Amino acid sequence: MSIPEMSIPWLALQLKFMSMQGSSFLRNFGSQAKMVYLPLENSASSRFVGLSIAQPHTLEEPVQSVPFNKALITNRELECIGEAIANGHLIGDGEFTKRCQKWLEHQIGCQSALITHSCTAALEMAAILADIQPGDEVILPSYTFVSTANAFVLRGAVPVFVDIRPDTLNLDETKVEAAITSKTKAIAPVHYAGVSCEMDTLMAIADRHSLLVIEDAAQGIMATYKGRPLGSTGHLAALSFHQTKNIVSGEGGALLINDPSLLERAEIIREKGTNRSKFFRGEVDKYTWVDVGSSYLPSDLIAALLWAQLEQADHIQQRRHGIWQYYDNAFANLEAQQIVQRPSTPGDCQQNAHMYYLLLKDLKTRTAVLAKLKSRGVQAAFHYVPLHSSPAGEKYGRVSGDMAVTDDLSDRLLRLPMGGGMTLREAEYVVSVVLEVLT
Numbered sequence: 001m002s003i004p005e006m007s008i009p010w011l012a013l014q015l016k017f018m019s020m021q022g023s024s025f026l027r028n029f030g031s032q033a034k035m036v037y038l039p040l041e042n043s044a045s046s047r048f049v050g051l052s053i054a055q056p057h058t059l060e061e062p063v064q065s066v067p068f069n070k071a072l073i074t075n076r077e078l079e080c081i082g083e084a085i086a087n088g089h090l091i092g093d094g095e096f097t098k099r100c101q102k103w104l105e106h107q108i109g110c111q112s113a114l115i116t117h118s119c120t121a122a123l124e125m126a127a128i129l130a131d132i133q134p135g136d137e138v139i140l141p142s143y144t145f146v147s148t149a150n151a152f153v154l155r156g157a158v159p160v161f162v163d164i165r166p167d168t169l170n171l172d173e174t175k176v177e178a179a180i181t182s183k184t185k186a187i188a189p190v191h192y193a194g195v196s197c198e199m200d201t202l203m204a205i206a207d208r209h210s211l212l213v214i215e216d217a218a219q220g221i222m223a224t225y226k227g228r229p230l231g232s233t234g235h236l237a238a239l240s241f242h243q244t245k246n247i248v249s250g251e252g253g254a255l256l257i258n259d260p261s262l263l264e265r266a267e268i269i270r271e272k273g274t275n276r277s278k279f280f281r282g283e284v285d286k287y288t289w290v291d292v293g294s295s296y297l298p299s300d301l302i303a304a305l306l307w308a309q310l311e312q313a314d315h316i317q318q319r320r321h322g323i324w325q326y327y328d329n330a331f332a333n334l335e336a337q338q339i340v341q342r343p344s345t346p347g348d349c350q351q352n353a354h355m356y357y358l359l360l361k362d363l364k365t366r367t368a369v370l371a372k373l374k375s376r377g378v379q380a381a382f383h384y385v386p387l388h389s390s391p392a393g394e395k396y397g398r399v400s401g402d403m404a405v406t407d408d409l410s411d412r413l414l415r416l417p418m419g420g421g422m423t424l425r426e427a428e429y430v431v432s433v434v435l436e437v438l439t
Helices: 075-087 095-108 119-129 146-153 199-209 260-270 276-280 300-311 313-330 332-336 363-375 391-396 404-412 424-438
Strands: 006-008 011-013 025-029 033-039 046-048 112-116 137-141 158-162 184-187 212-216 236-240 253-257 356-359 413-416
Touching: 075 095, 075 300, 095 112, 095 253, 095 300, 112 119, 112 260, 119 146, 119 212, 119 236, 119 253, 119 260, 137 146, 146 158, 146 391, 158 391, 184 199, 199 212, 253 260, 260 276, 300 313, 313 332, 313 356, 313 424, 363 404, 363 413, 363 424, 404 413
Parallel strands: 137 158, 137 184, 184 212, 212 236
Antiparallel strands: 006 011, 025 033, 033 046, 112 253, 236 253, 356 413
């Protein structure tokens, strides 16, 4: 027998089980999704079979709404989670954790990768590894997520906000050196929208002033700078696997270590300040508290979900690039008419289709466009409120130089729905609504 196709709001699940013996049981999973169980022969027990993915919409279904983010999830995630449960190792540093870390080390070319329960956790580990002390200063853009600054503020440091470039919205490397003082300890460039900062220039500045470079590559997986993966150039780097990112584990992140002298301490910090990793490798006969640290390990269940995504990384990226390119082609005429500005990628960078944004005329226009898109079911969004103008930014940080570009572009940026789970028909609907609103 076969089981008909069913759908949930952002995925359609096609359950294909041919020539099955006995009855099938459909049990609710969440509000609308279904899990399929098959009875075991000569037993009252049943076995979970799994789910396989069909196209998110049939041709007959009109698109009436598009969520802001649509991750691509397949039956592989459930299979890996099931395998992790069957292995009986649910805590951190299990088999799936090791697979993920080896994949990252191979893909990015870093000395070592340690997966964490969030990118925030990875940044906090980086701040400890950088030996950030009260009163130290760390240079970073104001146009970033709060975790970039918070990681250093937690160590007592002062975030020094520098303006961004008008083309990439990345830290303006030409303004960094002027922000350096005797208290400066590190530079934390953020690769906005998966487009690399000017890393060679930043590394040269860091070398001249004996500073560490900590890449916030939360949005940067599978993007490159001069052929080098993001996260492979700085002394340390942090990745995110949050649901809104290209590769997802719900919540999750990774610390990338490119300076081998920092690896041993990184393991200790990640294991609550103990040398537990050495104990499990048989290098010590017992483990004990040796340094500061916290619990930064994710469960191997999270790692299992992440592994399933990493296995499909190329396919996910192919789908994202298809949506990104469709958007970019569709809005070329609007840019030619000077109604919008499309994203800009320098020639030596390969972006990763993390997000697609448009820069509109002004804040008033963006507010009106957002409202109209929402009324048509398109969940677009703006992005960061600049940290230098936030209450905590004013309390804990300081500004170096003029912030005119940050203030201007943060008021005009409009993010459109994006994700590996999006369909072309959904992208067409988004484009049609945007064009209707702006022309």
